[in-house]
Amino acid sequence: MNIMLFVPHILVKDRFDGAVMSLLAAIAIGSLIAIVNAWCFQQFPQMGLPEILDQHLPKVLSLPLIAFTALTWMSGGIFVVYSFTRTMGIFFNPEMNEYLFLFIMVMACLFAGSRSSRSVxxxxxxxxxxxAPLGLFILFKTTTDRLVSWDAMRVIAGYVRHPPSFRSVAAATFLFSGYLNMQIFNRLNPPGFRLKHRWLIPLLGASFAFFTFFIPIGFHGTIGVDQYMYLWSVTADSMVLKYGFVQRVVYLFLLVFSILSLMFVMNTYHCAMEMFKACWIQYQAKAEESPVPKSNWIICAIFGALSFAYASWSNDQKNQWATEWWLIGRFCVEIFATCITLIIVYLARKKTKVRAPRGGTANYGK
Structure with missing residues (x-):
């Protein structure tokens, strides 16, 4: 979803001023944060971030942190649903009212996000x-298309010695932010759960980072690439399937990103909903809820209404500005949250070790 949040566009703006080094720094920083957080949440099986904070921090600290995390989740979903409707309106059906696209998307995400965590x-x-198959096919098509210029990519890669910029590092680390789902979905992990194949995190993150940055440069050149706001949509529209029943790759691209946008907004609505519910005094975390509580519908309906309010205020330039600052703020919040989580894990392990019987062995995690 980094494409819908203008991550490639931000990196392209700094392509001569440290974007390449920013990608390399983001791969190291993002991988470290993701792996550390995955390990931290493994120490608290069947517990989400709200329960962890409530158990180890006083209410005066835990409630503001949970509420601020919920706002971060909610705003990310609003940005994506707006960017998606704008993209669909421009490249799919320009004559259709964009609020109709927004209504369809919001209603689908409202229904999906209000389900239980297990259903989501x-x-x-x-x-x-x-x-996944369509997405991998599009990536394969981008690297084998005869119009892609590998020389243009090599020219930009030559600027690797330029120091990274904070804006580009903050944007590129979003590629590794998938671990944030564990803030809620860690409730579904049983005791003894261990995340396997963690070596795939830097590998996959680096692959997608270089794909999303270098491929548009290969199609549009080192200079012309910054003329487009919806960069990857234009890049997909530059490719054709010579022997396919769908000639323009952009239609497959929009299909894939319709699914991905639904996934992302459904996920952000659900996580933000659970975070806001956790601010209530009598809240009890449940992985499965049947029937769906009315509070779920109400909270997600508020998210949908805020999406319409944002759409009425925003335009392409305002949305790009807001998204850029959101990416920077998210990066700072992730670093702060990682430090808090590490401190909580240290205190929890220390408390468990102290409570172990004398002469015995404390089972406080591996």
């Missing part, structure tokens, strides 16, 4: 399996 998890898995 299953939906994410199914949707990922549906769009």
């Amino acid at each position: 998890q299953f939906a994410l898995e199914v949707l990922l399996l549906l769009c």
Whole structure:
């Protein structure tokens, strides 16, 4: 979803001023943050971030942190749903009212995001399996297209010695922010759960980072690439399937990103909803809820209304500005949250060790 949040566009603006080094720094920083957080949440099986904070911090500290995290989740979903409707309106049906696209998307995400965590998890898995083959095919097409210029990519890669910029590093680390889902979905992990194949995090993150940055440069050149706001949509529209029943790759691209946008906004609505619910005094975390509580519908309906309010205020330039600052703020929040989580893990392990019987062995994690 970094494409819908203008991450490639931000990097392209700094392509001569440290974007390449920013990518390399983001791969190291993002991988470290993701792996550290995955390890931290493994120490608290069947617990989400709200329960962890409530258990180890006083209410005067835990409630503001939970509420601020919820606002971060909610705003990310609003930015994506707006960017998606703008993209669909420009490249799919320019004559259609963009608020109709927004209404359809918001209603789908309102229904999906208000489900239980277990249902959302299953939906994410199914949707990922549906769009992964098409997404991999598009990436394969971008690297084998005869119009792509590898020389233009090599020219930009030559600027690797320029120092990184904070804006580009903050934007590029969003590629590694998938671990944030564990703030809620860690409730579904049983005791003894261990995240396997963590070496794939830097590998996949680096692959997508270089794809999303260098491929548009290969199609549009080192100078012309910064003339487009919806960079990857234009890049997909530059490719054709010579022997395909769908000639323009942009239609496959929009199909994939319709699914991915639904996944992302459904996920952000659900996580923000759970965070806001955790601010209530009598809240009890539940992985499965049947029937769906009315509070879920109400909170997600508020998110949908805020999406319409943002759409009425925003335009392409305002949305790009807001998204850029959101990416910077998210990066700072992730670093702060990682430090807080590490401190909590240290205190929890120390408390467990002290409580172990004398002469015995404290089982406080591996």
